[in-house]
Amino acid sequence: MExxxxxxxxxxxxxxxxxxxxxxxxxxxxxxxxxxxGIGPVTTIALLLPLTYSLGPLPALIMLAGIYYGAQYGGSxxxxxxxxxxxxxxxxxxxxxxxxxxKGRAGSALTIAAFGSFVAGSVGIIVLSVFSSVLAQFAQxxxxxxxxxxxxxxxxxxxxxAHGSVLTAIGMVLFGILLGxxxxxxxxxxxxxxxxxxxxxxxxxxxPVAIGAFGIAELMRNLENPPSESQKIANIGPLLPTREExxxxxxxxxxxxxxxxxxxxxxxxxxxxxSYASYVAEKKISPxxxxxxxxxxxxxxxxxxxxNAGAQTSFIPLLSxxxxxxxxxALMVGAMMIxxxxxxxxxxxxxxxxxxxxxxxxxxxNLMLVVINVPxxxxxxxxxxxxxxxxxxxxxxxxxxxxxxVASSTTLLWIMAIFAIGGYLLGKMGxxxxxxxxxFMLGPLMEQNFRRAMALSEGNPMTFFTSPISCALLLxxxxxxxxxxxxxxxxxxxxxxxx
Amino acid sequence: xxxxxxxxDIACGGFLLxxxxxxGYFGARLPLGTSSQMGPGYFPLLISGALALVGIIILARGxxxxxxxxxxxAVSSTAIVVLSIAAFALCIERFGLAPAVFVSVVISLFAMRxxxxxxxxxxxxxxxxxxxxxxxYLLNQPIESFRWRG
Numbered sequence: 001m002e003x004x005x006x007x008x009x010x011x012x013x014x015x016x017x018x019x020x021x022x023x024x025x026x027x028x029x030x031x032x033x034x035x036x037x038g039i040g041p042v043t044t045i046a047l048l049l050p051l052t053y054s055l056g057p058l059p060a061l062i063m064l065a066g067i068y069y070g071a072q073y074g075g076s077x078x079x080x081x082x083x084x085x086x087x088x089x090x091x092x093x094x095x096x097x098x099x100x101x102x103k104g105r106a107g108s109a110l111t112i113a114a115f116g117s118f119v120a121g122s123v124g125i126i127v128l129s130v131f132s133s134v135l136a137q138f139a140q141x142x143x144x145x146x147x148x149x150x151x152x153x154x155x156x157x158x159x160x161x162a163h164g165s166v167l168t169a170i171g172m173v174l175f176g177i178l179l180g181x182x183x184x185x186x187x188x189x190x191x192x193x194x195x196x197x198x199x200x201x202x203x204x205x206x207x208p209v210a211i212g213a214f215g216i217a218e219l220m221r222n223l224e225n226p227p228s229e230s231q232k233i234a235n236i237g238p239l240l241p242t243r244e245e246x247x248x249x250x251x252x253x254x255x256x257x258x259x260x261x262x263x264x265x266x267x268x269x270x271x272x273x274x275s276y277a278s279y280v281a282e283k284k285i286s287p288x289x290x291x292x293x294x295x296x297x298x299x300x301x302x303x304x305x306x307x308n309a310g311a312q313t314s315f316i317p318l319l320s321x322x323x324x325x326x327x328x329x330a331l332m333v334g335a336m337m338i339x340x341x342x343x344x345x346x347x348x349x350x351x352x353x354x355x356x357x358x359x360x361x362x363x364x365x366n367l368m369l370v371v372i373n374v375p376x377x378x379x380x381x382x383x384x385x386x387x388x389x390x391x392x393x394x395x396x397x398x399x400x401x402x403x404x405x406v407a408s409s410t411t412l413l414w415i416m417a418i419f420a421i422g423g424y425l426l427g428k429m430g431x432x433x434x435x436x437x438x439x440f441m442l443g444p445l446m447e448q449n450f451r452r453a454m455a456l457s458e459g460n461p462m463t464f465f466t467s468p469i470s471c472a473l474l475l476x477x478x479x480x481x482x483x484x485x486x487x488x489x490x491x492x493x494x495x496x497x498x499x
Numbered sequence: 500x501x502x503x504x505x506x507x508d509i510a511c512g513g514f515l516l517x518x519x520x521x522x523g524y525f526g527a528r529l530p531l532g533t534s535s536q537m538g539p540g541y542f543p544l545l546i547s548g549a550l551a552l553v554g555i556i557i558l559a560r561g562x563x564x565x566x567x568x569x570x571x572x573a574v575s576s577t578a579i580v581v582l583s584i585a586a587f588a589l590c591i592e593r594f595g596l597a598p599a600v601f602v603s604v605v606i607s608l609f610a611m612r613x614x615x616x617x618x619x620x621x622x623x624x625x626x627x628x629x630x631x632x633x634x635x636y637l638l639n640q641p642i643e644s645f646r647w648r649g
Contacts, residue, residue, distance in 0.1 A: 165508075171512075171553040181526075190529060190539040216584075390622060392607065392611075393603075393604045396580065396607050401600070404642070405642060408641060413587065416584065417588075420584070426511070429507045429508075429514065457535075459533060
């Protein structure tokens with residue numbers, strides 16, 4: 001059976017000492033930054049990216065992926081123990097997880113979260129294995145027009161699923177695309193928007209953009225209200241859950257795994273959306289909804305499973321179509337390009353060792369996380385005691401040195417600073433940065449495919465609609481956006497009428 | 500009482516409009532080519548146009564709808580973070596990694612309300628050493644740890 005032999009191939013690739021080492025490093029680092037508020041997977045991955053250059057594609061991706069799903073585990077620990085979400089996907093975990101901790105059931109909550117995440121991760125990986133090959137096969141037929149429409153659809157979905165105003169998100173995507181145009185035009189070599197600045201000739205490097213707009217801007221926001229000194233953490237209590245807790249959490253875990261696996265695939269989805277959706281679902285299904293918010297185990301187990309499953313399946317669009325579905329996947333695109341791999345539909349077939357090795361490493365990584373996380377709780381707790389006034393200079397400095405070392409260039413630092421200010425101010429204006437980063441990373445690709453499609457059709461824009469796949473994707477994109485915009489407009493009209 | 504209030508939408512819409520105008524102006528000066536042989540300016544012009552359009556709509560929405568003003572911007576702490584980064588950028592090539600880290604941390608200390616000078620200086624020193632060990636020795640980055648000027 002082909003899938004089985006592929007998995008064997010994958011495990012062989014992933015289980016080398018080097019790759020296991022990088023996997024462990026990745027998940028450990030991921031848990032660490034997941035625990036620490038103020039620094040997240042986007043910043044960390046962006047910082048480590050330039051350093052992965054010499055590693056080789058598989059170890060690099062294994063480590064970076066480990067950071068992503070490791071951060072989901074880490075974020076749960078602070079959420080349960082301190083009611084502080086380490087990651088945005090852990091916000092939901094705070095609700096019932098912290099309440100369980102207050103009742104002295106923190107140990108049980110942590111164990112259920114870890115166990116649930118492992119089960120969900122396994123489910124997610126199975127979905128990843130099955131779907132990726134299917135999707136990749138399907139997408140082999142894609143030509144320039146289809147690919148362009150796929151990118152439009154991906155961006156549209158990311159916009160629709162973002163918080164806040166859809167229109168603002170669209171604006172940010174367009175702005176990101178425009179930023180991606182800076183530098184020399186790939187096809188003609190003409191300089192665009194460089195204004196004679198030598199360092200811009202190759203375009204804006206995404207590392208300072210990502211670190212500035214996400215890491216430093218976040219830091220600036222945190223400095224407005226510095227996190228107060230951490231409170232004393234209540235007694236953790238026994239680590240093992242009671243039979244009752246386990247019995248109730250198991251179905252929630254399975255439901256969460258399914259929800260997370262599905263939602264993770266959607267562009268703009270991933271861990272965050274999955275955990276929210278799972279919480280809402282669990283509350284709706286529960287025979288005791290009033291328990292939610294006071295320590296309902298399902299309210300912890302479901303979202304925890306969902307966010308990990310979502311983290312795994314969010315790799316599907318990237319690995320099967322070359323389409324990054326969230327900023328972290330966009331950075332993975334960067335990592336692959338640094339290694340000389342251009343992400344696309346051919347990866348599953350042409351680089352089976354890479355693809356299946358990565359998949360296998362994810363399962364191994366999840367296993368490592370369960371094993372190291374629960375005993376290491378004490379360590380994470382100690383780390384959380386570090387006051388923010390010590391943390392934030394560390395973050396600034398690491399970001400500065402890391403960014404500078406990308407090319408030993410101070411221009412990168414200025415870019416980082418500009419995007420930090422911009423990211424901070426735009427956040428105040430209600431704009432989301434994630435759509436901008438996606439637009440920035442995908443813009444050049446969109447342009448290339450647009451140009452090629454138009455060249456092939458000799459200037460006829462209908463080519464995007466004559467192809468059934470392309471047409472379907474564009475209609476779907478348009479449909480998604482209208483679905484969200486129309487209620488907003490009609491609401492506005494109602495308001496105008498009532499006046 | 501009609502003090503001009505800037506809502507997030509007005510600010511955002513205005514920004515996007517400006518960005519679109521900027522992109523469109525400079526994009527239009529590039530060779531545009533034809534639709535079957537698109538020049539470097541074609542796609543940027545399209546995007547800039549769409550950007551400006553979205554900006555106008557958001558701006559209009561901001562002007563027509565009432566809403567809370569833009570939330571307070573913490574000017575001093577933000578400025579200090581930027582200064583800290585700027586100091587690093589200015590120092591690293593003249594003085595090397597360790598001094599750059601040190602100066603950068605010292606400046607950043609002013610972003611917090613509580614002033615613990617001794618602790619801050621120790622932190623700055625420790626970080627300077629740590630960064631040198633991490634990046635220069637462990638990761639072999641081509642950065643000078645210390646450089647005497649002239």
